[in-house]
Amino acid sequence: MAQYQAVLQDEAATLALATRIAGLLSGGQTLFLHGDLGAGKTTFSRGVITALGHGGTVKSPTYTLVEPYQLKPFTVFHFDLYRLRDAEELEFMGIRDYFRADTLCLIEWPEQGSGYLPVPDLDIHLTFVDGHRRVLLQSQTPAGAALIKALTDDEQ
Template sequence: MPAEAIPDPESLSLKLADEAATARLAQAIAGALRAGTTIHLSGDLGSGKTAFTRALLRFLGHTGRAKSPTFSLLEPYNLSSFDLYHFDFYRLSSERAWLDAGFDEYLDGRGVVVIEWPEMAGDTLPAPDLLLRIRCDPTAGADARLVEAVGRGPRGRECLNAIRAAGFCGPDSGLAAAPR
């Protein structure tokens, strides 16, 4: 039986003016999520990974406090449509530490998984449906961000389509697509 082909990724480059724009990006993506979706958030300290996840949880209906999993490594959330598992791998002691902790059981397709600092797991993580590389853009203001959104497979494409549909790539969006 031939191995399943890995679909070519598709990407968008975005400029976000401030934290409110980051929240609007989370809102757009929230509408496209379904159980089994995996999102990786990569970027420097302070680039907005946790802020994005907090906004995502809010738009998915979570009304309580959304804690950063920096020290606990995992914060689970039981939402009405699915469970969301928010990981932060920044403090992993080795690339395999997440596997040794049994966290691979959360990648079973029954919930949505958001992983900050996926690069700390090396090549031990499966490819995400959506990768958001977030970095600060000091040339555009203290709160401005540049985001590369890379989607893979049907779930990743749904997220990218939701970003487009929310007006992030249009000429009048105020959040223009970054030059490639």
């Protein structure tokens, strides 16, 4: 399992990292975003979606559960499972249909969907430490490891 860690000084740094990662995505990937309320999960998602070409507002899908974005490279599905009452609801909404080679799935609060979600390519953990955000990326698949390798190679 490959890892990448960084300190994100502010929202701009979070968006910059999201933009860098967006440039490495090719579709078919699933990213889980972990962190407390206000840790930057939606900010990170907004950075990825905007970098992939969405020109409008990126809103948190807290009440809709999922927001689709039809973008030129691929379709992005932005999930927020915070308010999910029962993970089995994902089965009823056809969750498996979202995970395809021509999509990117960004999932906030993935632990709420435990047992109904695939293994993510990347687990992205956002935390507050000493007044700054810290990010820890952990690969869970070879595709995730390749993303982290490309990200670290880009820094050198």
